[in-house]
Amino acid sequence: MSEIHTLFVSPASEGVRERKRRETRQRIAEVALRLFLTQGYDGTTLDVIAEEAGISRRTFFSYFKSKDDIILFGVEADWASMLGDLLKTSPDIAPINAIRDLMVRRIERHTTEQMQAIDNLMLSSESLLARKQSLYIKQEQLLFNALCEVWRQPERRPALRMLAMMSIGAMRIALQAWRESSDPNKTVSSFILDAFNCVRTEL
Incomplete structure (x- = not known):
């Protein structure tokens, strides 16, 4: 997980709301990348990504379109x-x-x-x-x-x-x-x- 995490950039300063949104987005992306690497890109569904990231499918679309x-x-x-x-x-x-x-x-x-x-x-x-x-x-x-x-x-x-x-x-x-x-x-x-x-x- 640490290797995947290095792909993302954390702003030097931001508000609490922005920080929480960034952290959630990063968590979703990290989970998804891990699943892509283990299960394959086509074999990983949005439902699985949402479940593993601890969010709903609807919430997923608040951060990523696809x-x-x-x-x-x-x-x-x-x-x-x-x-x-x-x-x-x-x-x-x-x-x-x-x-x-x-x-x-x-x-x-x-x-x-x-x-x-x-x-x-x-x-x-x-x-x-x-x-x-x-x-x-x-x-x-x-x-x-x-x-x-x-x-x-x-x-x-x-x-x-x-x-x-x-x-x-x-x-x-x-x-x-x-x-x-x-x-x-x-x-x-x-x-x-x-x-x-x-x-x-x-x-």
Whole structure:
């Protein structure tokens, strides 16, 4: 359970009501992920998730619309954490280096087993795969917005937009290369570094 819990982000400060809602949502997601990993994605029903989480089926829909939303909740929370760190970056650092280093640190927070488990869940559902593609577009836009907050010169925006696109592309290629790799000792973060090195070489 502790490994799954690391996928979620806790705000530094919040009201009691917000904290209780966040904790309930996290509990539902943690229970669901555990069931997905043990019973399979398709084999886990919403009724079982609600029962294991100690809530009603109706209450479940107050937090998530579907099983897909549970998986994407963890991915989006993890991404939001990375963007929060990006906003703290010094504008004196090259943007491409800042993104690369943050992606590597984000990946290294999770074990290979965690990465494989979530990746397998994403690949197990056609609906998740479809939403994953739209998620990349959303991540690209959020990354661009964060870059513009740190590197504020208006004349840099076109380049920052291209950098956001290339960074998401590099991440996608790195994850695909890791998924298809026959070397069990090569980490996901090393594939991220390789992908960004390729971007630099071709620029």
